[in-house]
Amino acid sequence: MAQDIDVRDAGARGEPRAQPARTGIAELQQKAGAFAFAVGKYRWSICFILFLAATINYVDRQIIGVLKPDLSKLYGWTEKDYGNIVFWFQVAYAIGMVSMGWLLDKIGTKRGFAVAASVWGLAATGHVLATSALGFKLARFGLGLGEAGMFPAAVKVIAQWFPKRERAFAMGLFNSGTNVGAIVTPLMLPIVVPVFGMGTAFVFSGVLALLWVGLWLAKFHPPDEHPSVTQREKDWIASDPAPVYPKIPWLRLLPWRQTWAYAIGKFLIDPIWWLYLFWVPGFLNQKHGLTLTKIGLPLVTIYLISDVGSIFGGWLSSTFIRHGWSINRARKTTMLICAGLVAPIVFASEAKSTWTAVVLIGLATAGHQGFSANLFTLTSDLFPTKAVGSVVGFGGMGGAIGGIFIAQAAGSILQAMGPSGYYVLLLLPPAAYVLAISIIHVLSPRLEPIRPQDLPEGPPQPAR
Structure with a gap:
């Protein structure tokens, strides 16, 4: 049965009610510029809380990749064993992307995000109880289920709190937290693990997630109900309000080409990110002999470069829009430029210098x-x-399914070929991004928003 995304009584569940643009907002738009700090700044505080969530999420997520050589020695894992552990994380992530996206649309962003972060925090802490490959599979399954809620929630929050002209930049700032988490992890582990053991690292990251839940519940409210948001900032947030639709049956999202443009893009590029996250530490260990105490600086460098790429991508498309480009032209041009940065990674597997390989991988992650x-x-x-939460969830499921394939492929290739298998794996990224932007353009050549007549039940109601 199709699930319904109910837009009624949104405020009661922590969702925003669209507000009319107040008199003088056009003048504010002209005077304030692209990011309009002059009309208020609280929305950027919300963005910072999302940034913290992304940072903690990726600390939890990356610990196992950085510790892979040590865990493999301790528990006798083969490359195939490790690939299977990652596989079960991806299976849960795929399930979570759909279920968490639905949950966010059903009970609201505030409560839904709190549930997701609580699940992943408890699962991260639960790694300390794992003593076998099976135990780690169970812990990673719980982690994947909870962590899947972060991106659908964050995208919904940014759509609620930012006008369109600021959303890509806000998304870039939030998304940069994933790189910060990937930076913190290799710096933290060489300090924590020798003194307290590997289990403590998992507990520490899980507790951080649970502390974040408290911050989120205390600080987040819909913008039109938030006591710390000025009326001028509320007007700015509502300066390009979307119409309020009565109902959108969940399965009715599937026939839209726009849904598949996003989902196929995620299916193609997300596995590449998983490849970087879970196998680059092993690559640096096997190809360049870097151990836990030496791998920190190279990984930090990779993700610092990546962090710049995240902010740059959001800034560039927003800048293009500010200079009069259409959303279609700005987004696709930026994505094509970013795809070009990935191409040189094909040379990383044969690089003799560790730092040459690090720079090539860093450009690709950026x-x-x-x-x-x-x-x-x-x-x-x-x-x-x-509908954003469900669309992001569906696309995220596609990305996680792609991740399932890469987990099995990487484990099998490296098991069969040894370190030389990295040459095969690093041929995949350049093709994935070019194919993704091509399919997006074919399915949505003008990035047309969903029209009122596309909706299943009646015309949109005017924003109230």
């Missing part, structure tokens, strides 16, 4: 993050706000 920031933003460009 390209991914810039591409990803714009791909996420397409959901709020193309869909009514209340």
Whole structure:
């Protein structure tokens, strides 16, 4: 049975009610510029809380990749064993992307995000109880289920709190937290693990997630109900309000080409990010002999470059729009530029110098993050706000399914070929991004938003 995304009584569940633009907002738009700090700044505080969530999420997620050589020695894992552990994380992530997206649309962003973060925090802490490959599969399954809620929630929050002209930049800032988490992890582990053991690292990251839940529940409210938001900032947020639709049956999202443009893009590029996240530490260990105490600086460098790419991708498309480009031209041009940054990674597997390999991988991760920031933003460009969580969830499921394939492929290739298998794996990224932007353009050549007549039940109601 199709699930309904109910937009009625939105305020009661923590969702925003569209507000009319107040008198003088056009003048504010002209005077305030692209990011309009003059009309208020609280929305950027919300963006910072999302940034913290992304940072903690990726600390939890990356610990196992950085510790892979040590865990493999301790528990006798083969490459195939490790691939299977990652596989079960991806299976849960795929399930969570649909279920968490539905949950967010059903009970509201505030409560839904709190549930997701609580699940992943408890699962991260539960890694300390794992003593076998099976135990780690169970812990990673719980982690994947909860962590899947972060991106659907964050995209919904950004759509609620930012006008379209600021969304890509806000998305880039939030998304940069994933890189910060990937930076913190290799710096933290060489300090924590030798003194307290590997289990403590998992507990520490899980507790951080649970502390974040408290911050989220205390600080988040819909913008039109938030006591710390000025009326001028509320007007700015509502300066390009979307119409409020009565109902959108969940399965009715599937026939839309816009849904598949996003989902196929995620299916193609997300596995590449998983490849970087879970296998680059092993690559640096096997190809360049880097151990836990030496791998920190190279990984930090990779993700610092990646962080710049995330912010750059959001900034570039927003700048293009500010200079009069259409959303279609700005988003796709930026994504094509980002795809170009990925191409040189094919030379990384044969690089003799560790730092040459690090720079090539860093450029590729930067390209991914810039591409990803714009791909996420397409959901709020193309869909009514209340459908964003489900669309992001469906696309995220596609990305997780792609991740399932890469987990099995990487484990099998490296098991069969040893370190030389990295040459095969690093041929995949350049093709994935070019194919993704090509399919997006074919399915949505003008990035047309969903029209009122496309909706299943009646015309949109005017924003109230």
